[in-house]
Amino acid sequence: MSWSGGPHGAPEPGAVGLAARVRAGEVRAADVAEETLERVGRRDGELHCFNVVTADAMRSAAAAVDRLVASGADPGPLAGVPVAVKDNLCTRGVPTTCSSKMLEHWVPPYDATVVTRLVAAGALVVGKTNLDEFAMGSSTENSAFGPTRNPWDTSRVPGGSSGGSAAAVAADLAPLALGSDTGGSIRQPAALCGVVGIKPTYGLVSRYGLVAFASSLDQVGPFAATVADAALVLEVIAGHDEMDSTSLDRPVEGLLDATGSGAGGLRVGVVADFLADASADCASAVRAAAEVLAGAGAAVEEVALPELLHGLSAYYLIAPAEASSNLARYDGVRYGLRVDGDDVEQMNARTRAAGFGPEVRRRIMLGTYVLSAGYYDAYYAQAQRVRTLVARTFARAYERFDVLLAPTTPSVAFPLGAKTADPLEMYLADLFTIPSNLAGHPAMSVPFALDPQGLPVGVQVLAPALGEVAMLRAAGVLEAGAAPGARGPVASRSEAGR
Ligand code: GLN
Secondary structure (H helix, E strand, O other): OOOOOOOOOOOOOHHHHHHHHHHOOOOOHHHHHHHHHHHHHHHHHHHOOEEEEOHHHHHHHHHHHHHHHHOOOOOOOOOOOEEEEEOOEOEOOEOOOOOOHHHOOOOOOOOOHHHHHHHHOOOEEEEEEOOOHHHOOOOOOOOOOOOOOEOOEOOEOOOOOOHHHHHHHHOOOOOEEEEEOOOOOOHHHHHHHOOEEEEOOOOOEOOOOEOOOOOOOOOEEEEEOOHHHHHHHHHHHEOOOOOOOOOOOOOOOOHHHHOOOOOOOOEEEEEHHHHHOOOHHHHHHHHHHHHHHHHOOOEEEEEOOHHHHHHHHHHHHHHHHHHHHHHHHOOOOOOOOOOOOOOHHHHHHHHHHHHOOHHHHHHHHHHHHHHOOOOOHHHHHHHHHHHHHHHHHHHHHHHHOOEEEEEOOOOOOOEOOOOOOOHHHHHHHHOOOHHHHHHOOOEEEEEEEEOOOOOEEEEEEEOOOOOHHHHHHHHHHHHHOOOOOOOOOOHHHHHOOO
């Protein structure tokens, strides 16, 4: 009873269809759980999407859903739908490692709000997915527990930092996953794995229980095989949470409906400056996407927004600055690892040297430097001015456009090891995703094309704050106009030993 179609021949594929069948009593959540666990067992040794699989908890959640259905109660909009959760989201009683030695054995005493909401909606948590350590990276190679592989071509990276979540959906190990996006960590791996990924408006989704990286940029969001599935998850996880003081207090509605309501009358700006910095395949996918939107009745125009390209430099000062402060809490006393020393200072230094990998150490040093007296104005304050410039550039553009269209990434999935020796090369993978984080805006990646090697190419739809409805309208049209085979799951291809 695969959610991607199969023997039951579901009229509606994906999570939306699966939940409908579970609620109608046509499919048992218990069977979904067994099939999922069997699939994960078969594929995950090679791919390493998961740091831990919570089989027992998944089985009991499935049994609870089936009991509700049997009693005539409604188990919720995600009834019986498996979901993979990035391992920087707290799960009560289940290790939450951030793919770091620092938190390898840390077990949180509470669930992140997004996890609570998914479970309350009937979803079945499969396990915790691999990531770049503390979500710092673009390939999942910075995980302390080894990389995740891209299911489309296992010699390539899945992107990052939410690579395990993106690959799990692409490999059909779960129809849904959660990730976090500070500078592109949902959209970039979604593009490289041929799945849908949404970074919501800052504040739309609670960060309570998300292990903090850069608090002014971090946002939780969904991965799915279809735009409708991603919209449904966003409806479930979004909304005010008193446990997060930055959480917006306003109703969230109409997201799922928006995905099918067409692009008629939408004003779409194609970010010309991004096209020039993307590979030929990524740029031509955007041009083809622009034509699809125009064909659907949108008014499409190119727009020059060169200031957005400065976002990358500002991000790599602001994000490390916030990280250096957020990661000060891993001191050997309060969380996770402790390596003893002769005094507190030595214990602290030894713990941090043993617990953090090279990229995390680099960020902490960079961040501490740019915040230090004498350098603060030259680096941190200057970066904040650039952040304002990016926000103003967007504000001007959104006077004329409802959404912007751009490549998600400069290139398709690259080979494992291709960028590990050069941090700057790796940072450039987020050139087109970072501006939306700096502005707090929503943006999403939609699988749209295949390159000549058969690798997926994503296109990005950007919108102003709380512009999710317009963004999802455009995304729904792009999905319908995408090249055949451009989106995951790719289970059969890789299982055939591609
Ligand atoms: N790749 C970017 C970084 O390394 C973004 C990471 C993220 O969004 N979590 O910081």
